Amino acid sequence: MTPTLRTARLLFLPYRPEDEDAFVGLLSDEVVCRWMGQERCSEADIRTVYRSILTDVYGKNLFDVWGVWSDGDYIGHAEIKKTGNVDGHEAIAALVRRHWGRGLGSELVQGLLTYAADTLGLEEVYGMVGAENTASLALCERLGFRHVRDVVSDTGAVTKMLVVSTVKGAPVSSGNSYRDR
Numbered sequence: 001m002t003p004t005l006r007t008a009r010l011l012f013l014p015y016r017p018e019d020e021d022a023f024v025g026l027l028s029d030e031v032v033c034r035w036m037g038q039e040r041c042s043e044a045d046i047r048t049v050y051r052s053i054l055t056d057v058y059g060k061n062l063f064d065v066w067g068v069w070s071d072g073d074y075i076g077h078a079e080i081k082k083t084g085n086v087d088g089h090e091a092i093a094a095l096v097r098r099h100w101g102r103g104l105g106s107e108l109v110q111g112l113l114t115y116a117a118d119t120l121g122l123e124e125v126y127g128m129v130g131a132e133n134t135a136s137l138a139l140c141e142r143l144g145f146r147h148v149r150d151v152v153s154d155t156g157a158v159t160k161m162l163v164v165s166t167v168k169g170a171p172v173s174s175g176n177s178y179r180d181r
Contacts, residue, residue, distance in 0.1 A: 002064045003119070007111040010104065012066035012078055015053055019067045022074035023050045026096055035133045036094055064115075068108055075099045080112050083126055085151065085161060089116060090126045105139050113143070117166035124165050131158035140164070 005012035015023065024046045026032060033040040041049075053065055063081030067074060076095040083090035091112040095105050109127075116122040127145060129136045137160065145162035152158055 001061060002058065002066060005066065005111055005115055007107050007114075009070050010075070010107055010111060011069045012111060013069060014058065015050070015065065015067045017054065019074065020047065020050050022067065023077065026074075026077055026094060029097055032094055032097055035130060035136065036092075070099070070104065075104055076108060078108055078112055080116055080120070080125070083128075085128070086126055086148070088124060088126050088163075089120070089122055090128065091116070092127075100135070105136070106143065109139065109143060113164065113166050117168075123167050124163050127162045127164070129160045129162060131160055 002014040004014070024043060027041065027046045027049075028043060030040045057063060057065055063079060065079045065081075066077070068076045068078050074096065076093065076099065078094075079092040080089055081092070082088070091109060093105065093108050093112065095108070113125055116125045126148070127140055128151070129140060131137075131150070140162050143164060145164040148161040148163050150158050151161055
């Protein structure tokens, strides 16, 4: 069961039926979708995905997924789940565009990493970031992520696969930052 998480400014809550419009708003933003590396979907498709979170993901305890709130305002989405790209878990985070540039993305990702280490017992977590998403790549570098490899889609788009240690006292960077590639 997905737990409630707290950081200094953020509250991670499992989604509720009444959060559907906030989720749809986030994933209806073409710019947010581009930086998440996905095509913008129709509102009907986004609503179908949302309902599957409530029924399938939560109902079958598939992975942890949250709506993220600050002072009662929906600011984004967070997940941590097994990834098919490597043998490990991936952190996924997205912010509503009007909340960009306030340090909330760093706090959100750090909250996921803390949960991964302290609750799930993971020693590392992966992230996938579009090569052109310089703001998210800089955030990941500050948090100690290092480049694993580039993943090139059928369209030629490049996504950086990154990994970070969640072990306390581990070096922040191994010297293999995404800029080395």
